[in-house]
Amino acid sequence: MTDPGLPPPVLVLEDVSVERGGRTVWSQGTLAVPAGAVVGVIGPNGAGKTTLFQVALGLLPVSAGRVRVLGAEPRRGDRRIGYVPQNYTAALGDAIRCRDLVTLGVTGHRFGLRRISAADRARVDEALRRVGALDYADRRMSELSGGQQQRVAIAQAIVDDAELLLLDEPLANLDLRNQQEIVTLLGELRRERAVTIMVVAHDLNPLLPVLTDAVYLLDGHPHHDPIGDVVQEDLLTHLYGTTVRVVRTAQGDLFTRAIGPEPL
Numbered sequence: 001m002t003d004p005g006l007p008p009p010v011l012v013l014e015d016v017s018v019e020r021g022g023r024t025v026w027s028q029g030t031l032a033v034p035a036g037a038v039v040g041v042i043g044p045n046g047a048g049k050t051t052l053f054q055v056a057l058g059l060l061p062v063s064a065g066r067v068r069v070l071g072a073e074p075r076r077g078d079r080r081i082g083y084v085p086q087n088y089t090a091a092l093g094d095a096i097r098c099r100d101l102v103t104l105g106v107t108g109h110r111f112g113l114r115r116i117s118a119a120d121r122a123r124v125d126e127a128l129r130r131v132g133a134l135d136y137a138d139r140r141m142s143e144l145s146g147g148q149q150q151r152v153a154i155a156q157a158i159v160d161d162a163e164l165l166l167l168d169e170p171l172a173n174l175d176l177r178n179q180q181e182i183v184t185l186l187g188e189l190r191r192e193r194a195v196t197i198m199v200v201a202h203d204l205n206p207l208l209p210v211l212t213d214a215v216y217l218l219d220g221h222p223h224h225d226p227i228g229d230v231v232q233e234d235l236l237t238h239l240y241g242t243t244v245r246v247v248r249t250a251q252g253d254l255f256t257r258a259i260g261p262e263p264l
């Protein structure tokens, strides 16, 4: 039973299975991601993390079960969801300018670029300002660093006031400082906009300060738990198939460390 005092969960799976190319990617997925959470989506390569996002975005039908996203069936082009795919910025054409990329988040297509209203232009500027990218708004994406590009991609995802942000590996290829800045930005967005954020990540450590929950793909099934229940040595060791230690420093910082395969 859902507590009537709480907002409804943003993503609900009821006994969901997904197949790709004739094989089951994951099955028996039953979970509910609460509104306002910052969720790490974790699991080994090929476990189906991106597949989960594609299901939520209505890009991939499920083979069994029922999915609800923001209270409705998943559907393509749902403006309430902001999505930054894996390697998104690398896949863009070289020529596009930052402001135009963010404008696509409002108009949905390139033809709209010339006909944008003053109100929409203001929203684009506000999104660029919010991620700290206004200074380079008129530069081409190809002229920016990886950290700057990721900010602009996030600006595009939030420009339409998304209620759910799906970020696939937003920290990949970023140095430690840029990773930290993007993580800080995610924490701020969550507080300011009450947005729910789901982040696919291979390295949990930089995200731990902001994560409230995790969805983890274990033995072919997706599960959801509060982050504290997931950052456990047994669970992470099982999940990744290599010994993982959980370390807590005297300052209370928590991090994980892989220390190699189990001895045979």
Ligand SMILES: Nc1ncnc2c1ncn2[C@@H]1O[C@H](COP(=O)(O)OP(=O)(O)OP(=O)(O)O)[C@@H](O)[C@H]1O
Pocket (backbone or CB within 6 Å): 020, 021, 025, 043, 044, 045, 046, 047, 048, 049, 050, 051, 052
């Ligand atoms: N377009 C596709 N057609 C068929 N199978 C696919 C397709 N895309 C992915 N798969 C398969 O689905 C499974 C899950 O892929 P997915 O990309 O969701 O995994 P992932 O957990 O995000 O992996 P990674 O961590 O490597 O990015 C993999 O076995 C993959 O080979």
